[in-house]
Amino acid sequence: MTWPRLASEAKGSNADFAFKLDAVLIGQHPTVVKLRQLIERVARTEATVLISGESGTGKEVVARAIHILSGRRDHAFVPVNCAAIPHDLLESEMFGHERGAFTGASGHRQGLFALANGGTLFLDEIGEMPLILQAKLLRVLEDGVIRPVGSDRGFQVDARVIAASNADLGIAVKRGAFREDLYYRIQVIPMALAPLRERRSDIPILVEHFLHNARERMPGRDVTVSREAMVHLWSYDWPGNVRELENMIERLIIMSNDDVLDTPILPANLVSANRTVDAQIPDKLTEAGLDLNAVVRELEGKLINEALTQTGGNKQAAAKLLGLKRTTFAAKLRRCGVIAPTSGGNEPET
Amino acid sequence: MSIDAADTQARIMVVDDDPDTVTILARYLQREGFATVEALSGPQCLKLVGETHVDVILLDLMMPEMDGFEVVRALKNNPATAEIPIIMVTARDDIESRSEGMRVGVSDFLAKPVFRKQLANRIKAQLDTIATARSIDDALSRIEVARDSAGKK
Numbered sequence: 359m360t361w362p363r364l365a366s367e368a369k370g371s372n373a374d375f376a377f378k379l380d381a382v383l384i385g386q387h388p389t390v391v392k393l394r395q396l397i398e399r400v401a402r403t404e405a406t407v408l409i410s411g412e413s414g415t416g417k418e419v420v421a422r423a424i425h426i427l428s429g430r431r432d433h434a435f436v437p438v439n440c441a442a443i444p445h446d447l448l449e450s451e452m453f454g455h456e457r458g459a460f461t462g463a464s465g466h467r468q469g470l471f472a473l474a475n476g477g478t479l480f481l482d483e484i485g486e487m488p489l490i491l492q493a494k495l496l497r498v499l500e501d502g503v504i505r506p507v508g509s510d511r512g513f514q515v516d517a518r519v520i521a522a523s524n525a526d527l528g529i530a531v532k533r534g535a536f537r538e539d540l541y542y543r544i545q546v547i548p549m550a551l552a553p554l555r556e557r558r559s560d561i562p563i564l565v566e567h568f569l570h571n572a573r574e575r576m577p578g579r580d581v582t583v584s585r586e587a588m589v590h591l592w593s594y595d596w597p598g599n600v601r602e603l604e605n606m607i608e609r610l611i612i613m614s615n616d617d618v619l620d621t622p623i624l625p626a627n628l629v630s631a632n633r634t635v636d637a638q639i640p641d642k643l644t645e646a647g648l649d650l651n652a653v654v655r656e657l658e659g660k661l662i663n664e665a666l667t668q669t670g671g672n673k674q675a676a677a678k679l680l681g682l683k684r685t686t687f688a689a690k691l692r693r694c695g696v697i698a699p700t701s702g703g704n705e706p707e708t
Numbered sequence: 709m710s711i712d713a714a715d716t717q718a719r720i721m722v723v724d725d726d727p728d729t730v731t732i733l734a735r736y737l738q739r740e741g742f743a744t745v746e747a748l749s750g751p752q753c754l755k756l757v758g759e760t761h762v763d764v765i766l767l768d769l770m771m772p773e774m775d776g777f778e779v780v781r782a783l784k785n786n787p788a789t790a791e792i793p794i795i796m797v798t799a800r801d802d803i804e805s806r807s808e809g810m811r812v813g814v815s816d817f818l819a820k821p822v823f824r825k826q827l828a829n830r831i832k833a834q835l836d837t838i839a840t841a842r843s844i845d846d847a848l849s850r851i852e853v854a855r856d857s858a859g860k861k
Contacts, residue, residue, distance in 0.1 A: 388791060389837060392844040399851050547847050556837040558816060589806045593817060659823060666821055667799075696821045 377426050382419055384567050385560035389552045393420075400547050401427035406499065408484075408544045409522040411551030414599030417522040418482065420549065425478040430518060433477030436470050441483035449491055450507045453498075459508025471504050474517035484521040484544070485530050489537065496540045519544065554596040554603065561592045564600060568607040581611055584620040594628045658690055718835050719743040719761060723753045723779070724768040724797070733766065733822065740828055750774030754782055757789050764834045765794045766818070766827075769805055780812045793834040797822065 379394050400407055401424045409417045418437060425435040443451050450459070454469030471479060481487070487495065498504060499519060503512040521544045530536035554561065565588065569581050583591070596602050606628070610619045621629065640648060665676035677687035720742045722733045727748060734744040745760060747753040750771055757765070765783070769776035776796055783789045793815035798805045806817055815837075816830050 389841050389844065392841060392848070396844050396848055396851075399848060403851060403854065405851070405854070547850060548843060549847060550840045550843045552837055552840045553833075556833045556840070559810070559813065562810070585807050586803050589803050589810065592810055593806065659825075663819075663821065663823065667819075671820070691821075696823055 379423055382423060384564055385557065386563060387557035387560045389557055390560060396549060397423050398427060400424060404518060405546045406544050407520045407547045407549055409549045411524065412553045412599055413524050414601035415551040415553060416600055417551060421480040421520045421522065424520060430477050434474050435478050436474040437480040437482060438470050439482045441486040445488045453504050453506050455507035456509045469506060471515050471517055475515050477517060479517045479519050481519060481521045483523060485523045485525050485527055485536055492537045492540050496543060499543050554599045558592055562588060564603055565591060565607060568604050572611050579617055581617050581619065584618050587619055587621045587624060590621060590624055590629050662690060717743050718763040719745060720831060721745040721747060721753065721762045721765045723747045723765060725749060725771040736824060750779040753779055762792055763838060764831055765792055767794055767796050769796055769798045777808055777812055780814060784813045795830050
């Protein structure tokens, strides 16, 4: 393998290349270390890759890294968000169209596939692609021939496809919303990105990285995070993952006059008493409806939890705080799912 | 991924010096489809973890003889057990303990009182991480296989 930009010192190792993978994919958690290894290996192949991960886990970062570390780096990396383009326009966006192919097609237009010729086409949210288009994509992946809308002639394109999805495509296949043959064709190499709450040990490393970036941008400020605030950042579930953490740190720096970011400036829902994934109490009734009993249990559980926390686990005091008799409180404790009371508790229940 | 973890019946070790708490937590975890191993002290945890495969350890902080931090340090210092995720059970507002737990390498915390749903969520998250790591290993070996077969052509 040759490295065009560093041909003289190239030894075929990614480490020689100016791009540093651990500077864009940050963390020391075993899943991240393994992921960097996988990216470096997969970049040297032409395999189609399917990246799966919740929103904000860095799917596009990974796709770009594969492109930059591959022999295609001197050609285009073309990202397409299949969910952001209206379904009826997606085909002509991807494959191009001829003049007069449809109403409004005033001239010939090159598609994104052609734009990615020699490079990489990144199909984000591929699960949102309409079934008809999935069939066409499968054909292109098989023979590499693009047929623009309104044209009866096809032409050869050499683009590596990297796809991504934040939903489990396997489930979409079972539902009939995603073609099984395309699924197996794109996930030659599956790449799973762990949500941040599953690799909390990387949170301080990421926070330090974002603070470092901020210090570079604002030479006058030497921003740090207090120990207590770090515990809260660590304990939060981060449904928006690394992107949410980055935005949060940016926001805290702007909001804070102090160089030490401390607990009082953290949003209330972030302070660990309120972990978002655990307590999901809707603030209004939507068309989807809800299970009232479950919501009531949830709310009871949340308040009982708070009462026990405030009273240091003293059930009598907690009952009083909630205006309940001790026996009623004990019954609720059982019902709302407390399975092991605070230390020193004397009421083991199942 | 989580389906795979459930299929193979993940094994959770529950460590607490209070036998009632251990029994309650273990019984609940069994009902949720997990296999369990029970330990009533830090030394017992370290002994059992060497004898049987464990996927996740649920560890109480406050124990006589050897506290939760010491147990974590011992587990992390042994290459055979260093990668087992540890969920430490602490008081919710115990910032000092959580900060120390982060430092020694705890994977997550669970607040007392322990709620069924929270316990299930925390354990599931750790099992999902294990499944993610395994899927990356699989992908790495798939590339090796592809490369070997390409090399033979």
